[in-house]
Amino acid sequence: MVGIVVKGIAGFYYVKAEDVVYQCKARGIFKKDGIKVAVGDIVEIQLNEGSDALITEIKERRNSFVRPPIVNVDCFAVVFAAANPEPNFAIIDRFLVMAEKSNTDIIICVNKIDLGKNDIIDKLKSIYQGVYPMVFLSGKTGEGIDDLKELLTGKKCALAGPSGVGKSTILNDLEPMAAVETGEISEKTKRGKHTTRHVEIFDTAFGAMIFDTPGFTSFEVLEADEQELAHLYPEMQEYLGQCKYDNCRHIKEPDCSVREAVAEGKISKSRYHSYVEQIKEIREKSRKW
Template identity: 40%
Template sequence: MPEGIIVKALSGYYYVKPFQENAIVTGEDTVQCRGRGILKRKEITPLVGDHVIYSLTENGEGMVDDVHPRESELIRPPVANVRLAVLVFSVREPDMNLNLLDKFLVHIENSGLKVLIVLSKQDLADDAGEATAYVKALYEQVGYEVMVTSSLTGAGSEDLRKRLSGGISVFAGQSGVGKSTLLNRIVPGLGLETGEISLRLGRGRHTTRHVELMDIGEGGFVADTPGFSQLDFLELGVEELSTCFREFAPYAEQCKFRGCSHLHEPGCQVISALEQGEIASSRYEHYKLFYNEMKDKKRRY
């Protein structure tokens, strides 16, 4: 029986892009499918990104017969088998917002995805080289992969395209950082509108009402989706926050008290590492900010 990947789910239909010898067939039309009743009885709801077995019907459509086990599953946006979260932040227009970047990183660490930080629009500022180098060094020291791009000059576009091949990625970041322009640059002919942000994330309303995978070639897909639409920590417990700051881990294991909040306890090795310059002050300040925000929300609820 044929197999494929669900690239869009809309109004009860699943649009499946066929596999051929375990590879996605580039340029192949999608097959419009319904789900078999047995999936509902098994309490399986197919998601965009699912690898599925399907069968063709007489009218040229298809039926999704089974869903392969998922490597990952996001609740918001509802996408399966995402391999990589790409965080796009610009050096200028809008200015770099490290607070928001760290908030995204907390959510993605909690989801268990791999992360790629992309610094865009480096050509727009006189001090872009210095600012970009600082941010790149800061997050690489923490352990994140960082790429620098410019949609204007094309710098970094080919490296990014190669990085996105062979799996499903979701894009996130500030509105207006050039996500659509960047994708148009790495995939000629994609034709995403750049006047409005089709990959809108963060607070507020979004224009994309359903999740859809864009085929960018070489087995790579990008989820055109509202993304992580509510960065309010409601799905994360305050006791889990410190585990989302990966540089805390080697020091937290040596703290004097179990369940240390890393805020005021004596013998806290995270605070000690901060004082010795082994943990960046900006990251620690954001940790405290997020911790207090989560405590305030918990009291209100």
């Protein structure tokens, strides 16, 4: 019987197959081979006497992630807040690079628009609109949730983003049966308290499956190399290959089409700054190795 792993806690995996959720253990050979079952895995299970079952095979994965530990993601909804906390563009761009590298669809969700100032919202639009689909919503009031549902229908989607931006509130709006615990922003750190303690997939009434993942502040984007990174910025694509040098990294090289596009306002200076900082990180890591 084939199913999908919807939750994993304390060595048990919960697999949904034919509209029934089975509590499963994994075959010992997986651990021996260094393979971990992850939420989102499509697996073959063997039913035993009683309610328990055994995971006997893990099907080929579309993609996989270490943090959060999820696999087979169709779409990332990158969530950040218009206020409380204010958006950190460097962190947003790390999430976007990660999602691009994994070949998933990407949706940018700007939450807490009821708290955000117009100038912040306008800045977000100027940077990302036209690059990715954007949804402006309020998890608190429900405004914009129907727009998000329309984009998520038929997909397995992860809500990614720093803690405190309202991912759990949005999940509860998307699927009230999830009843995910939500938390307040810490007055001391101005960051969200980590209310999600394990990874789980929730089915929704509108035809999407949503990963709920623990809050975190950044992704390791350094798996990308220097040559690859520019390809993970969609707005740079049309300018690649037009530079004077074939191996141009778009940092200080003369006659660089990407830098010219930035100067002409065709590529956001904020996005370009993130790109440069990530190139520096990649180089620093390579020197350490």
